[in-house]
Amino acid sequence: MKKNYLSFGIIYCLAALLIFLAAISFYSKKKIDELNDGLRNISLLPYTYMGNPDNSSFKELKPIVGNTVLTWEYLSYMNNDVGFYSSIVDTNKDTVLFESQDFFIVRYYGEIEIEVIEDSPERYEEKSTQLVPGDSRYIFFEEPLSLTPDEVSDLRNPVNNEVSIKGARCDDRFIYGGLLSYTYDTEVKSFNIATPGVVNKVENVPYEEWIVRIDEIEYHSFGGDSGINRKAHKISDAYVDKHLNGDAPAGVDVKEGIFTTTCTEIYVFDKGHYIVTYCFVINPLQLVIRDHLIIYILSFLALVLVEAVIIFAVRKLYLNQKRFELRSEKLTKGIAYDLQGPLAVTREYLNNWENVDEDKRPEYSEKIISEVDHMSSLVTRLLELSKVQEGSVKLNREDVDLLLLTKNIKKRNLESIRKKDIDLTIECDDKAEEYPVYADLEMMYIVINNFMTNAIKYCEHTIKIRLSKTAKRVEFSITNDGAKIDKPDLEKVWDVLYNTRKGRKETEGNSGVGLSVVKSILDAHKAKYACYSGYKGTNFWFSMDAYEEEK
Numbered sequence: 001m002k003k004n005y006l007s008f009g010i011i012y013c014l015a016a017l018l019i020f021l022a023a024i025s026f027y028s029k030k031k032i033d034e035l036n037d038g039l040r041n042i043s044l045l046p047y048t049y050m051g052n053p054d055n056s057s058f059k060e061l062k063p064i065v066g067n068t069v070l071t072w073e074y075l076s077y078m079n080n081d082v083g084f085y086s087s088i089v090d091t092n093k094d095t096v097l098f099e100s101q102d103f104f105i106v107r108y109y110g111e112i113e114i115e116v117i118e119d120s121p122e123r124y125e126e127k128s129t130q131l132v133p134g135d136s137r138y139i140f141f142e143e144p145l146s147l148t149p150d151e152v153s154d155l156r157n158p159v160n161n162e163v164s165i166k167g168a169r170c171d172d173r174f175i176y177g178g179l180l181s182y183t184y185d186t187e188v189k190s191f192n193i194a195t196p197g198v199v200n201k202v203e204n205v206p207y208e209e210w211i212v213r214i215d216e217i218e219y220h221s222f223g224g225d226s227g228i229n230r231k232a233h234k235i236s237d238a239y240v241d242k243h244l245n246g247d248a249p250a251g252v253d254v255k256e257g258i259f260t261t262t263c264t265e266i267y268v269f270d271k272g273h274y275i276v277t278y279c280f281v282i283n284p285l286q287l288v289i290r291d292h293l294i295i296y297i298l299s300f301l302a303l304v305l306v307e308a309v310i311i312f313a314v315r316k317l318y319l320n321q322k323r324f325e326l327r328s329e330k331l332t333k334g335i336a337y338d339l340q341g342p343l344a345v346t347r348e349y350l351n352n353w354e355n356v357d358e359d360k361r362p363e364y365s366e367k368i369i370s371e372v373d374h375m376s377s378l379v380t381r382l383l384e385l386s387k388v389q390e391g392s393v394k395l396n397r398e399d400v401d402l403l404l405l406t407k408n409i410k411k412r413n414l415e416s417i418r419k420k421d422i423d424l425t426i427e428c429d430d431k432a433e434e435y436p437v438y439a440d441l442e443m444m445y446i447v448i449n450n451f452m453t454n455a456i457k458y459c460e461h462t463i464k465i466r467l468s469k470t471a472k473r474v475e476f477s478i479t480n481d482g483a484k485i486d487k488p489d490l491e492k493v494w495d496v497l498y499n500t501r502k503g504r505k506e507t508e509g510n511s512g513v514g515l516s517v518v519k520s521i522l523d524a525h526k527a528k529y530a531c532y533s534g535y536k537g538t539n540f541w542f543s544m545d546a547y548e549e550e551k
Contacts (some may be wrong), residue, residue, distance in 0.1 A: 083228030083281035
């Protein structure tokens, strides 16, 4: 039996695990697809600026560089979770002329003349005239930049931060060579300005001849020299080699995956003289887990909870089944023991029937009938217990007066009360005349009759029944002056076949089934109940909801 329940538990746990994995996989796949779609959308930007591969309209390096740097400007707004690398390659010289990195855009707003036409409480009007046009240049550096958000914010207003550029030159797009210095929090920082291989070294002027002042510095970052950027660089180089060897065509190549998704692009210009590369990389699963970690944690905890509930339920079923089998075994032995005596006596009487005198046969008949009645009572109680515990008996609730019911049961047991010369009294509250409860009449008859017959059986001389009523509860209590039940046995009196015969006659043999039936009925009515025993006697009581008309 234990192996069967263990197998069921394993099967249910595995089923829950498989459902969990399927749900998590579906959720993760959906989020991964969303990330991959986002990367595809990002990869469309270079195509917008660079045009079709082998674009014959770009036969010079200058427009190629201009459009490439412009795409870098827009792509710098990507999340740092996207690895990025781009380059301009001269295939004739097998040289990388220019590659992506963090950069500045330096802007000069030009000279503007503002003329106030009218300034009054009712109206203000001014006229702006651009005397000298504004301009901007890109600055790349020889070493990776490492700027804090506060530094980036301060650099946007360079006039107040003592920014200076010395020894640099300018073409129509870049500031190159020289040194950029600025003051941040009383500290002077300096960076060497790079000279990209695509600058125009023929048409250029000293930096001081291009600009009067710096009005704004805009910082654009690709995440620096991060691991995912290095990965993009490596993938791009490998793809370029394959392209130059004729193994990979120009255009866009997307490879979607769970762990890594890559998008490589090659644009060919001037019949293959120049190529521009772009490579984007993301780690979808890593990003999904990071961004939705709380959902994964809660899902895992839910799985653990479900598995724990399954294990608890299977264990409980196993223990209940084991308890049921033990109780059935105990019940079988108890029934066999209790029936053995009456059956043996009955058989003895029947065997001697022919030898019994006619005047003694009525006495023998009464004894045989008594034994048969005892066996019938035992079987009846077992059937009652089985029906109540299995839930096959439906409670027909109605208004039941416990006082009236108790009096009727007392009348039916008057003969037994008289035989033992028992003083049985029923006490009630002075304020109440009725003690109605919302219960099943037949079931409550079994409960009170069982309490009363047990009290009659085990008492010495006195039985006291007390009924009390509050606004919402009715309590029934019955006390007899019989032998005390030991404290360790008090919790067992409700068990099937519990029977303590201390201080009792063997002829009063009791199957112990009755109180188990009572317990099941009271549980079905959601009643409170208990048993107390001391030197003043043994007391059984129960408390139930009082009957209300609106029910």
